[in-house]
Amino acid sequence: MIGPPGSGKSMMAKRLPSILPPLSLSESLETTQIHSVAGKLNQDCSLIAQRPFRSPHHTISQVALVGGGQNPQPGEVSLAHNGVLFCDELPEFSRSVLEVLRQPLEDRQINISRAKYSVTYPCSFMFVASMNPCPCGYYNHPQKACVCTPGQIHRYLHKISGPLLDRIDLQIEITPLSFEELSRTAPGENSATIRERVMRARQIQEQRYAGCQGVHCNAQMNSRMLRQYAALDEQSTEMLRSAMTRLQLSARAYDRILKVARTIADLEGCENVLTHHLAEAIGYRNLDRDDWAERG
Amino acid sequence: MLVKVFGASVQGLSALPVTVEVNASRGIKFFLVGLPDNAVKESHERIVAAIENSGYRFPTKQIVVNMAPADLRKEGAGYDLPLAIGILAADEKVSLDKLERTMMIGELSLDGTLQPVKGALPVAIKAREMGFENLIVPEQNVREAAVVNQLKVFGANHMNQVVRFLNGEDVLQITDVDTRAEFYAQQSNFDFDFADV
Numbered sequence A: 001m002i003g004p005p006g007s008g009k010s011m012m013a014k015r016l017p018s019i020l021p022p023l024s025l026s027e028s029l030e031t032t033q034i035h036s037v038a039g040k041l042n043q044d045c046s047l048i049a050q051r052p053f054r055s056p057h058h059t060i061s062q063v064a065l066v067g068g069g070q071n072p073q074p075g076e077v078s079l080a081h082n083g084v085l086f087c088d089e090l091p092e093f094s095r096s097v098l099e100v101l102r103q104p105l106e107d108r109q110i111n112i113s114r115a116k117y118s119v120t121y122p123c124s125f126m127f128v129a130s131m132n133p134c135p136c137g138y139y140n141h142p143q144k145a146c147v148c149t150p151g152q153i154h155r156y157l158h159k160i161s162g163p164l165l166d167r168i169d170l171q172i173e174i175t176p177l178s179f180e181e182l183s184r185t186a187p188g189e190n191s192a193t194i195r196e197r198v199m200r201a202r203q204i205q206e207q208r209y210a211g212c213q214g215v216h217c218n219a220q221m222n223s224r225m226l227r228q229y230a231a232l233d234e235q236s237t238e239m240l241r242s243a244m245t246r247l248q249l250s251a252r253a254y255d256r257i258l259k260v261a262r263t264i265a266d267l268e269g270c271e272n273v274l275t276h277h278l279a280e281a282i283g284y285r286n287l288d289r290d291d292w293a294e295r296g
Numbered sequence B: 001m002l003v004k005v006f007g008a009s010v011q012g013l014s015a016l017p018v019t020v021e022v023n024a025s026r027g028i029k030f031f032l033v034g035l036p037d038n039a040v041k042e043s044h045e046r047i048v049a050a051i052e053n054s055g056y057r058f059p060t061k062q063i064v065v066n067m068a069p070a071d072l073r074k075e076g077a078g079y080d081l082p083l084a085i086g087i088l089a090a091d092e093k094v095s096l097d098k099l100e101r102t103m104m105i106g107e108l109s110l111d112g113t114l115q116p117v118k119g120a121l122p123v124a125i126k127a128r129e130m131g132f133e134n135l136i137v138p139e140q141n142v143r144e145a146a147v148v149n150q151l152k153v154f155g156a157n158h159m160n161q162v163v164r165f166l167n168g169e170d171v172l173q174i175t176d177v178d179t180r181a182e183f184y185a186q187q188s189n190f191d192f193d194f195a196d197v
């Protein structure tokens, strides 16, 4: 989520666990064990009942983030297992800390080796991050003026490396609501309603992958399954091809866009991935373009 | 006299049993063997203080403690309780009755108070898997350990309570948690809602 101060980025991130499908008992046992080993369980808590939401401060060290230490301990990525890891103000994290995130995002587990033994902690989490569009925060703001130079903006955005950005499927610009809009608007859709929609889409995926061992949702599809379940017609294929060139997307991003498109189609209850699903999925790749900060 | 007390070592996300063997014979030395790390070695001073401040005497004998299996990495202060109980049992101050059916973990303060440990849940899972009847943990860890059923989980605040429990002089409260009921009750109880956005 990229947007100016006060536009509601942190507010929305905090609400994410409330729209994710509920934890199953076996997921909870995994997550609770990690928190138990880290000594992070609340005393009145037995099993953790809700997906964890971890929001480490940007001054966090590599070890505290991914785990390790003399007597190896799980890090924030493992404490977020089966839940959400939220990095607020992403460019404020040190570059080296951001880079060590890449492996766990890919492997969904962390291996810590010591001379005489090694331990493995699972870390399957949803990665969510927020950032301002520029150092002053008001680049592209409807009312306020940005005081940053193009060079400053460029450097700021490039603190997030290409390979990390590549792993972020939904890159959304948040525009602030004006005071009138804030006071006028009726309450939004509640979390329970949104969660039902999410669960319905998940159910469709469970059924689709019933015959595929270890695959329960779109994110877990391999390339062969992608060709089968996210097949594109000629027009969509052409659209994706030109987007790949225009945005200079990697092969990883290609697969990921297809998965997002498949998910958008599932949320609509649509059997096939259609052009507008794909167009929306490509639209979430905003920041991949090199000229983001140069747009008017 | 030679006694065995059962503790556990947390390795990654699972626990392995550790047998603390204590032998008391004539002499006045203290030996700790079986690859304990520095934190465990330092526990000697702490355990002496905890025992004496709990109203017992540290035996004026030669005490040899072996932690088995010897090749297993042992770290942290979770062995304080089995070590202290083992030393008192070797000195015939603790009845052996329940000891072989009981696993215990806990760090000791100098005054004999039990401090919470990391990994009580994996330890409880291991205790049940190995067929132990009882698990004694510091009071602060009791609810996480009680997630495991078919195991009597006892929480204690002080070493004294554990000694009296093992000697049949006093009871410890069993903690029983209806894990599933609590789990499902809290599942949709969120502090924040998208309706506010």
Ligand SMILES: Nc1ncnc2c1ncn2[C@@H]1O[C@H](COP(=O)(O)OP(=O)(O)OP(=O)(O)O)[C@@H](O)[C@H]1O
Residues within 6 Å of the ligand: A003, A004, A005, A006, A007, A008, A009, A010, A011, A012, A130, A131, A132, A177, A182, B196, B197
């Ligand atoms: N869309 C919105 N609906 C309701 N309240 C909002 C909305 N956007 C912002 N707010 C209000 O503004 C406050 C600040 O939002 P929040 O802290 O989420 O901003 P942010 O984008 O994280 O800003 P920063 O970049 O400064 O961290 C919220 O607590 C909320 O009260």
Ligand SMILES: [Mg+2]
Residues within 6 Å of the ligand: A009, A010, A011, A088, A130
């Ligand atoms: Mg914020």
Ligand SMILES: [Zn+2]
Residues within 6 Å of the ligand: A134, A135, A136, A137, A138, A139, A146, A147, A148
């Ligand atoms: Zn600016």
